[in-house]
Amino acid sequence: MNEGLIDIELTRLIAAYIFVLVxxxxxxxxxxxxxxxIAIATMRMTIQLILAGYILTYIFDNPHPLLTIMIIMIMEIFAIRNVFKQVREKLSKQMKSIITVSMLSGxxxxxxxxxxxxxxxxxxxxxxYFIPIAGMIIGNSMTGITLGVKTLIQGFSASRARIEGALMLGAEPREAAKPYVDNAFDSAVLPTINNMLGMGIVFLPGMMTGQILSGISPLLAIEYQIAILLGILGSVSLTVIIFLLLGYRTFFTKDSRLNDLG
Structure with a gap:
């Protein structure tokens, strides 16, 4: 027992794996x-979280700015690599550079x-404070930019003839790309907005639930959750819009013609 929080014994934790078997x-x-x-995902999740627990325990007991910065950079690197893997479409070096810059800056x-x-x-x-908050912000930004990249590439691939037609009629690349950029932005931020719509009524978020279980006042937990959600919304929006404003240009040549790929 720790500050009112029930300790889950090893045998009871193992019992939770019944859901995986189901x-x-x-x-x-x-x-x-x-x-x-499913088996690989379960094993990786378990091993990764156990390792993270030991690493965080050491860092929390020995706080140092360089350690904190190192952890944040590792999180960013893994997030960017995950974006490349999840998109699956072939990405040019320029597109990968834009994704990297957008993730880091946003x-x-x-x-x-x-x-x-x-x-x-x-x-x-x-x-x-720094590492858990970074995990939520970077993780959600990763999800947002992944959706944005996928939707933008799919939009350009499916509407190539329409975009070329707009260019032939005198439209600038920015004008021809606008519907697809807007659609990609909408797809990227929609999951975050949906979470905000259902939060507090449909479900209680993990951070807030954890704080309440640990004995913190629900009102204080709500303050933190509202702040975190707004931070996530801002991070996702900023990261995605930076990518889209830079990324759509890779689909066009210098003389405003459409490339085969971004």
Missing amino acids: LILIVKVRKISREKQ SLASLLYFNLIVIHFSPWYDPR
């Missing part, structure tokens, strides 16, 4: 070939503003 049974009965992926700018202005904890590198 899922494997369902896909096996339905003949959906996902058993291996998420880090939002993270620093949120930590230094909104929460304003001291010292500024306190890992107990």
Whole structure:
């Protein structure tokens, strides 16, 4: 027992894996070939979280600005790599560079503003605040930009003839690309907006639930959750719009013709 929080013993934690077995049974009965992926995902999740727990325990007990910065950079690198993997379409070096710049500039700018202005904890590198908040902001920015990249590429691929027609009629690349850029932005931010619409009524978010279970006042937990959600919304919006404003240009040549790929 820790400050009112019930400690989940190892045997009871193992019992939670019954839900994984139920899922494997369902896909096996339905003949959906996902058993291996489910097993691998479960093992990776378990190992990664255990390692993260030990690493965070060490960092929390030995706070240092360089350690905090190193962890944030590792998170950014893995997030950017995940975007490349999840998009699956072939990405040019220029597009990869734009994704990298957008992720770093959008998420880090939002993270620093949120930590230094909104929460304003001291010292500024306190890992107990910095790292969990960074995880939420960077993770959601990663999801947003992934959706944005996929939707933009699919839009240009499916509407190539229409875009070329607009260019032939005298439209500038910015004008010809606008519907597809707007659609990509809408697709990228919609999951965050939907979460905000259902939060507090349909479900309680994980951070707020964890704080309440640990004994913190629900009102204080709500304050933090509202602030975090607004920070996530700002980070996703900024990251995605930077990518889109730079990324759509890779679909066009210098003389305003349409490329085969971005």
